[in-house]
Amino acid sequence: MSAPVPAGVVPAERHLRSVMASAAAALGVEGLDNALAWPQTRRAVVALVDGLGRNVLRRFGGHAPFLKSAMESHGRVLQAPVPTTTAASLTSLGTGEEPGVHGVVGYDVLDPERGVVVNMLGGWDPATVPEQWQPLPTVLERAEAAGCAVVTVSLPLFAGSALTRAALRGGEYRAGSTMAARMQLALGVLDSARQPALVYLYFNELDKAGHRDGLGSDSWLHALEEVDTTLKRLHERMPPGSTLGITGDHGMVDVPDSRRLDYAEVLEDGSLRFPELLDGVEHTAGEPRLVQLHFGADVSAERRAAVAEAWRAAHGAHAWVLTRDEAVAAGWFGAEVADRVRPRIGDLLIAAHDDLALYDGRRVGAHAFEMVGQHGSPTRAEREVPLLLLST
Template sequence: MHDWAAHITADNAVGATETTVEALLAAQPPLPSPPSYGKASIGDVLRSAAAVLGLSGAENVLKLPAAPRICVVLVDGLGKSLLKQRSAHAPFLRTVMAADSSGEHPRTLHAAFPSTTATSLSSLGTGEVPGRHGMVGYDVLDPRQDKVVNLLGNWDGGVDPLRWQPCPTIFEKLGTTVPSTTVSLPKFATSAMTRAALRGSEFRGATSTHARVETAVEALAATPTALVYLYWSELDKAGHAHGADSPQWERALEELDAGMKRLAATAPANTLILLTADHGMVDVPRSNRIDFSVFPELVKGVRHTAGEPRMVHLYLEPGATAANRAELMASWLERFGKLAWVITREQAIAAGYFGEVSESVSARIGDVLIVARESVAFYDLRRVRPQAIEVVGQHGSITKAEREVPLLRIPVTAKAPGRKSKRR
C-alpha cells in the first residue's frame, strides 16, 4: 500500500458532524492493488503477440508460444469469475480451461482502470497504460473545451481521435511486416474509437457472430503470417440490458462457446488463438442505482461529472481549495462510504491505477473519484438520459469481478494448414 493508505482501517466512520474529515478518509477499507500493467494486463496481449510475430522492440511479457498466425478474440464483458460461474453454458471453453496446463502464460489478466471498454481497448490496441494513451473513462473532461466528451460511441466533433490518443498502435508498429486485420461490426469501421485505439489494421466488418468467425478465419488463412483481432460484443450487450445473472446472458455465452468451437475447427492449424476480455461485470439492483445529483452536498462545488456509474469523475470549479475538496469527499463518505471508496486524483495516480500519467492526461482525471466497492451505481441524472439508470450489468470499478478477465489459449482442431470457410 502507498503511504496515504497506510493507516486505513476496515471499519467505516460515523457522520461528518461527529468526526473530522481526516478520520472519515482514514476509515476507508484499503484499496485493491493497481492493475498488473506490463506483467499481466489487457495492454500486454497484442504487445506480446506482436513480439511473437517479430516486432522489433516488443516484449513477449505474457510468454506466449511461437506461432506464425495469431488470433486475439476480445469478448466484451466476459469476467473471469463469470466464465467460471457459468461454465455449464460454455462446455467447449470449460474443456479448454480444464486442459490448459501447458505454457507459462498467465491464465488471468487485469483490465485497465477504469474497467471499461474505451480504456481497456485503448490499452489493448496501443500496449500503453491509460495514463499515457489518455482514454481514462467512458466519458471524461476535455480541459481544452471545458466540457465532458464521450470516448466510446458518441465522440465530440471538437475532439480529434489522433490527437486525443497520440500513441502509435501495435498495428501501426507492425506496418506491412505482418498483415493485421480487425474483424468487428461494420458500424465501427471508421468510428472515432477505432481511429483512436485500433488504427493501422485492415478493417473487415461482419454483422453476425457466425460471419465474424468466418471472416477471421479467411484473414488468418490468406497469408503465411497474420495478426487478427476479433471483437465479440454480444455478451456485454446482454449483460447491460438484462444482467449477467439472466437467461439472455447465458444464451449469449452459449453463442460465444459455439463460435469459439467453430473458430478452433476452421482456423489454420498453426494458429495461436487467444481469448480475453476488456472487463468483467456485476449486476446492480434497481434500488442501488442512485441519482446522486439529488443530494446537494454531493455536487457542491462540482463543475462537471463524468465517468461510469461505478467509477465517477468529479471535477471541481476553478479556484477550489483543498478544504473544498475535503468537504466534498467527507460528504460522499458520510452518505456512501460503506459502498464506495472516495479518493483524490493524486491518490489514484500514486497508487498506480492509471500507470504512468502524462501532464495532459492528468487534467482529464477527476479531482475526486468515486470508486464503487459494493453492488452500487451512481448517476448524475442532470446530464445523462433517464434510461441510463435502467442498465443492470455494470462495470468500471476495480473489484475482482470487474477487473479480472481470462486469458485462454484455445487449441486449433483443424487438420488442414489453411482451411477456408464455405459459408457466408
C-alpha cells in the same frame, strides 16, 4: 467500514495491455515485448469478448464448456486497466499502454483544454480528433509497418468510429453483423495470408445482454453459449501454425434498481437534493461505478475536502472515495500518468465496491438507470479477465 483500497501497479505479464503486443511480438514484430509468452506463430488471432470476466467462467462455465475447459487446463487470469470500461481497456489492448499514458481514462472524460466532457465509447465530440487525443502508435499500426497482414474483424457500426481510430487504427477492417459471420471473416484471413497475419476479432453480444438484462439472464446465457460455440468452431477450423488468444475487456456485476442512484437529483424547485456532494463541482464524468468529479479552478482545498467527506458520509460504506493524487499513487491508472493525461482524471473519484451505481441524472437519460449489468470500478469481479492461448 469501507473495503481496503486496491493498490499496486500490475506488471505486464499479468495485464490486458500485453495481449495484442505479445501476439505481434510472437509474429516477429520488433520493439514489442512478448510479456505473456505467446507461442511463436505465423498467424495470431486476438479474440476480445466484451464483458468476459473471470467470474463469468467461474459462475456460469456450464454454459461455456469450451472456454471453461480451456481455462481449467491452461488459462490465466489477467487484470484489466482501471477504469474497467471498454474504451479504456480496448485502448490499452490496442496500444500496449495503461490509461495514464494513452489518455482514455474513462467512459466520459473531461477535455480540460475545452472544458467539455467527451463520451469515449460512441459519443465523441466533433472537435475531439481521435488521433490527437490518443497519439501513440497502435500495435496494429506497428505490425502493419513490419509487413504483417493486419485485419480487424468487428461490427459494421464500429468501422471508422472514433474509438477505432484512437485505439485500434491500422490495417484493414472487415465487418460482420453476426458472430458466425465474424468467425468466417477471421478464418478467411488466416486461410489466405501469405505473410504473418494478425487478426483482431471482437464480440460485443455478451456485454450488451448483460447491460440490458443482467448476468445469468436468458439473453445473457444465450449470448455466452453462442460465444463459446463460435470460438470452439474457430479454433477447430484454424489452419496449422495459428494461435488463438481469447480474453475479455472487463467483468461485470449486477446492480439492482434500488441501488442505481441519482447523486445529482434535481427537486421541483430546481435545487439539488444533495448539494453537499456537488459543491464547487464544475464537471461530472466517469461512469456509474467510478464517478469522476472535476472542481472549478477557484474552489479551495477546504471546500474540496468537505465534498470528499460528504461523499464518504453518504456512500463510504459502499464505495472508495479518493482524490486524483491518491488514485494515481495507488496505481489505478498505471505506473505513469503523463502530464497531458493528468487533468483528464477527476479531482475526486468515487468507485463502488458493493452493488451500487451512481448517476448524474442531469446528463443521462432515464434509460441509463435501466442498466442491470455494470462495470467500471477496480473490484476483482470487474477487473479480472481470462486469457486462453490455443494453438493449432
